[in-house]
Amino acid sequence: MKLLVDMVDIQKYFPGVHALKSVQFDLREGEVHALMGENGAGKSTLMKILSGVYHRDGGVVKVLGEGVSFSTPREAQDAQVGIIHQELSLMNDLTVAQNIFIGREPRYMLGVLNEAQLIKDAEQIFEQMNVAIDVQAEVGSMTIAKQQMVEIAKALSYRSKILIMDEPTAALNDKEIRELFSIIEKLKADGVGIVYISHKMDEIKQISDRITVMRDGEYVGTRESSNTSIKDIISMMVGRDLALEGTKVPDTSEAETALEVRSLKLGKFVQDVSFSLKKGEILGFSGLMGAGRTEVARVIFGADKRESGEIFVNGQQREINSPSEAVKAGIGYLSEDRKHFGLVLGMDVRTNISLASIFDFAGIGGILHEASIGEAAQDYISKLDIRTPSDKQEVRLLSGGNQQKVVIAKWLLRDCDILIFDEPTRGVDIGAKNEIYKILNELAAIGKAIIVISSELPEILRVSHRIAVMCEGKLTGFLPAQSSQEEIMHLATKTMQSSTLHDNQMSEISI
Amino acid sequence: MSNSTISAAPTEAGLLTSLKRNQHRFWAFSGLIILLIGFSLASPNFFQTSNIISILQATSVNGVLAIAATLVIITAGIDLSVGTLMTFCAVICGVLLTNMGLPMYLGIPGALLAGFASGAFSGFLVAKLKIPPFIATLGMMLIYKGLSLAICAGRPIYFNDTEGFSEISTGSLIGYIFPTLPIPNGVLILFLVAMIASFILTRTVLGRFIFALGSNEEALRLSGVNIDRWKIIVYSLAGGICAVAGVLLASRINSAQPAIGQGYELDAIAAVVIGGTSLSGGKGTMLGTVIGALIISVVANGLRILSVPQEWQIVVTGSIIILAVYADQMRRN
Numbered sequence: 001m002k003l004l005v006d007m008v009d010i011q012k013y014f015p016g017v018h019a020l021k022s023v024q025f026d027l028r029e030g031e032v033h034a035l036m037g038e039n040g041a042g043k044s045t046l047m048k049i050l051s052g053v054y055h056r057d058g059g060v061v062k063v064l065g066e067g068v069s070f071s072t073p074r075e076a077q078d079a080q081v082g083i084i085h086q087e088l089s090l091m092n093d094l095t096v097a098q099n100i101f102i103g104r105e106p107r108y109m110l111g112v113l114n115e116a117q118l119i120k121d122a123e124q125i126f127e128q129m130n131v132a133i134d135v136q137a138e139v140g141s142m143t144i145a146k147q148q149m150v151e152i153a154k155a156l157s158y159r160s161k162i163l164i165m166d167e168p169t170a171a172l173n174d175k176e177i178r179e180l181f182s183i184i185e186k187l188k189a190d191g192v193g194i195v196y197i198s199h200k201m202d203e204i205k206q207i208s209d210r211i212t213v214m215r216d217g218e219y220v221g222t223r224e225s226s227n228t229s230i231k232d233i234i235s236m237m238v239g240r241d242l243a244l245e246g247t248k249v250p251d252t253s254e255a256e257t258a259l260e261v262r263s264l265k266l267g268k269f270v271q272d273v274s275f276s277l278k279k280g281e282i283l284g285f286s287g288l289m290g291a292g293r294t295e296v297a298r299v300i301f302g303a304d305k306r307e308s309g310e311i312f313v314n315g316q317q318r319e320i321n322s323p324s325e326a327v328k329a330g331i332g333y334l335s336e337d338r339k340h341f342g343l344v345l346g347m348d349v350r351t352n353i354s355l356a357s358i359f360d361f362a363g364i365g366g367i368l369h370e371a372s373i374g375e376a377a378q379d380y381i382s383k384l385d386i387r388t389p390s391d392k393q394e395v396r397l398l399s400g401g402n403q404q405k406v407v408i409a410k411w412l413l414r415d416c417d418i419l420i421f422d423e424p425t426r427g428v429d430i431g432a433k434n435e436i437y438k439i440l441n442e443l444a445a446i447g448k449a450i451i452v453i454s455s456e457l458p459e460i461l462r463v464s465h466r467i468a469v470m471c472e473g474k475l476t477g478f479l480p481a482q483s484s485q486e487e488i489m490h491l492a493t494k495t496m497q498s499s500t501l502h503d504n505q506m507s508e509i510s511i
Numbered sequence: 512m513s514n515s516t517i518s519a520a521p522t523e524a525g526l527l528t529s530l531k532r533n534q535h536r537f538w539a540f541s542g543l544i545i546l547l548i549g550f551s552l553a554s555p556n557f558f559q560t561s562n563i564i565s566i567l568q569a570t571s572v573n574g575v576l577a578i579a580a581t582l583v584i585i586t587a588g589i590d591l592s593v594g595t596l597m598t599f600c601a602v603i604c605g606v607l608l609t610n611m612g613l614p615m616y617l618g619i620p621g622a623l624l625a626g627f628a629s630g631a632f633s634g635f636l637v638a639k640l641k642i643p644p645f646i647a648t649l650g651m652m653l654i655y656k657g658l659s660l661a662i663c664a665g666r667p668i669y670f671n672d673t674e675g676f677s678e679i680s681t682g683s684l685i686g687y688i689f690p691t692l693p694i695p696n697g698v699l700i701l702f703l704v705a706m707i708a709s710f711i712l713t714r715t716v717l718g719r720f721i722f723a724l725g726s727n728e729e730a731l732r733l734s735g736v737n738i739d740r741w742k743i744i745v746y747s748l749a750g751g752i753c754a755v756a757g758v759l760l761a762s763r764i765n766s767a768q769p770a771i772g773q774g775y776e777l778d779a780i781a782a783v784v785i786g787g788t789s790l791s792g793g794k795g796t797m798l799g800t801v802i803g804a805l806i807i808s809v810v811a812n813g814l815r816i817l818s819v820p821q822e823w824q825i826v827v828t829g830s831i832i833i834l835a836v837y838a839d840q841m842r843r844n
Contacts, residue, residue, distance in 0.1 A: 327735025366716040
């Protein structure tokens with residue numbers, strides 16, 4: 001079969017890091033080749049080399065049989081390599097057709113645009129893809145799924161034979177994923193080769209023909225999808241078999257209550273939420289997207305102002321209306337979006353770790369004792385095993401797992417007694433996940449009261465001592481640690497069930 | 512990652528980052544040196560002690576204002592009111608010293624206090640009322656201008672009755688100690704203010720928060736920091752520094768001129784930008800700003816010595832701003 005892409009012995013260095021070590025990758029005509037690996041394994045770097053974003057430091061890249069060396073994404077596009085980034089790069093205020101042909105608009109003399117031709121060309125592409133879409137609609141008004149179709153159409157408009165998709169289903173629902181897959185099948189039939197980057201194992205199994213796994217910047221191996229199990233892929237990715245320990249639930253019946261909230265209320269996402277949390281306990285918050293878990297956390301932390309309700313810390317009522325008051329009360333919040341809300345990416349590790357407790361390091365006139373900041377940072381870097389060249393490294397250069405550890409260090413240094421972890425392992429690779437679970441357990445063991453919010457059921461079941469489930473802004477129940485996924489899902493959809501039930505009853509009555 | 516790579520990395524990364532961090536200052540500084548050499552070669556009158564001192568003297572007011580602007584700009588804000596606030600404080604100083612006949616040790620702190628309070632008010636508009644800094648300080652710029660004119664009824668206030676007032680800027684403490692180095696006090700004050708501001712920026716909690724506000728304000732808020740309060744403090748400090756500039760200017764021309772001031776804010780922002788501070792916040796140094804202010808004065812002075820007409824001096828200054836920022840962009844890519 002014809003090779004569309006052949007990459008051999010690819011090397012890439014970043015300052016202080018050997019990011020790609022002699023990596024190989026090829027892509028055949030009409031296949032979906034999945035590229036897998038933990039975060040930081042080098043998948044994106046490899047694909048950025050193929051699509052002209054980065055320059056390689058060694059090795060050979062052949063596209064359609066010819067040796068190439070792209071210096072810009074545009075050159076890659078012209079050589080029929082298209083990439084669809086995880087974060088879509090469309091102009092929201094322009095129409096679908098305008099987006100697809102931006103910079104290449106059909107025109108009359110003197111640069112006057114030929115709108116009719118533009119629309120016709122755009123429609124033709126969607127016809128090929130078998131997708132119904134209004135090419136004159138503004139992109140900003142469309143769903144993420146539709147926008148993704150526009151990205152694909154844009155890539156195809158360059159007559160791309162090679163299409164790189166980076167986490168294409170991250171923001172799609174099941175129905176949209178099926179639509180995407182049928183387009184992928186169509187493209188395959190037309191001979192397009194697709195590089196498919198995803199973390200979702202079942203999806204990979206379903207759509208891909210071959211799977212290549214990378215780890216720590218190295219090539220691990222390539223397998224036919226049909227005769228490779230998910231378990232095999234995971235062990236290739238991790239490099240070892242992961243033993244999943246069960247939770248050992250400590251007895252906290254004698255422990256003091258660290259946090260109690262009564263009848264918290266804010267809009268439709270936080271409706272009459274009451275619960276209590278003991279010292280040394282890990283309370284997992286489960287629920288579907290939009291159930292209101294993050295909103296509850298933000299209200300407790302004072303990031304959003306509650307409409308009503310009471311918050312008690314160590315038995316005393318506290319008036320918490322801002323994060324600074326929450327921190328004074330000993331509550332720390334680790335946001336799900338650590339890049340925007342948890343870290344100052346452009347600042348170094350030591351500054352980020354010390355940010356919440358900076359006054360402890362300040363003398364008269366607010367003068368900082370840099371040496372003690374450095375010591376404190378070093379202390380947590382070794383305690384949490386944060387992998388960074390030094391405490392003066394900018395945090396944006398760290399991997400997701402290590403960034404998360406920096407945020408954890410920040411709150412530990414502040415000596416908070418109550419810690420709220422919102423999606424603590426999002427964007428963190430499997431190895432670092434386990435370390436974070438271990439840290440959570442150790443924190444509980446020394447008496448910290450912990451709330452963990454997670455969308456992943458296995459994670460909730462793995463770390464929680466007790467599970468609170470939310471649905472549509474309400475707490476629908478508490479479950480013990482040894483519950484099943486089904487029990488959680490039942491509570492997570494409880495109010496929806498009753499409303500459907502209600503509808504049925506209504507219709508019965510009307511009949 | 513293996514342990515060996517971790518232990519090997521620090522020196523390498525440390526050197527690289529420190530080189531990168533100081534690169535811009537290096538460029539700005541080289542630019543200044545090249546300008547000095549160029550003008551010295553072009554005219555024998557340029558590199559004379561008296562001329563260098565007059566360049567420094569001319570830099571003092573704009574330099575101090577640029578320092579004030581730098582603080583605000585690093586927080587990703589902007590302060591358009593620095594020029595007219597300077598004038599406003601000079602007028603207050605005139606009212607206290609000349610109209611009310613207060614002694615200097617009361618009148619000057621009074622003027623500084625007016626600066627801090629006015630700055631705090633701008634900070635209040637930005638932090639509490641959530642008015643974008645550009646708009647809030649644009650409004651304040653006009654308000655200070657109008658107030659200054661109103662207070663003086665449009666006429667300058669002279670400091671002829673206050674003995675020693677002009678010494679604040681034009682006297683020379685250094686020249687008194689080292690007669691061969693008659694550096695005026697105004698220049699001494701510029702460097703003192705720059706050193707203090709640099710110290711605040713790099714060594715204090717306030718400085719840490721100034722950078723954090725410009726880098727990621729929301730992350731700072733969610734770290735439990737009362738960001739409104741700190742923003743007000745930053746604008747207030749900038750206001751206080753504008754008052755220093757006001758006293759300097761008043762002392763140099765021995766009068767408070769209510770009609771001047773507008774336009775100074777643009778020279779100040781130009782110095783900040785030439786000095787490598789990013790208008791999008793989070794990055795900047797005081798040394799860079801002082802170098803930026805010096806570059807502007809050196810160009811103006813050098814071109815005047817070469818008898819280049821003033822209108823063309825302005826064109827050159829504009830070009831230098833664009834060139835400096837272009838160099839900065841090239842460095843980033």
